[in-house]
Amino acid sequence: MANLYADEQFPLPVVILLRDLNHNILTVQEAGNAGLSDPEVLEFAINNERAIITQNRRDFIKLHSQNHNHAGIIVCTNDRNIERLADRINQAIAYETTLLNKLIRVNRPQ
Template structure:
């Protein structure tokens, strides 16, 4: 699974995920700091990357809006702010159990991934 990490995510997580073989791009690396939420999700979708963020409220609403309008996205994963070690374990579990295709237009809450 290919991930795009929002600017509110610790960049140390990206390095740790890469060590596990997960393809990760951060908003900082993409030069997209400060872009509106919808533009971040559009960028992720065009790049076929699942979007990971701690901005639960805004992206849950954006997902619902897109579903109502019949639009798709590459997937959204939402999480509370947690230690990098916890995020790494949970994201790794999700990335190795679901495919990129299974994440299409899906909204996942990371808390359910142990």
């Protein structure tokens, strides 16, 4: 499965569910990187070959537009249904052969 890096505000319950789905996911807090700026979070993810997973869509879409050389950026809308969010993320990346340099949008159902 995917090597992911959850930014500081990404919901921990969703991280746990993604781990249950066999994704290798590291949080900013686990890496000791709490308080880093978004560009620094992206730099850490690039250096550690991990795709960012975030609900901070605006800032990370902007970072993607400035730098297409990364291990992937997954931007998600807020969804209080954590099981549904984890499942949508899993489905969005399940059939990707690589996340390298991709921006993947995971939107809440209408």
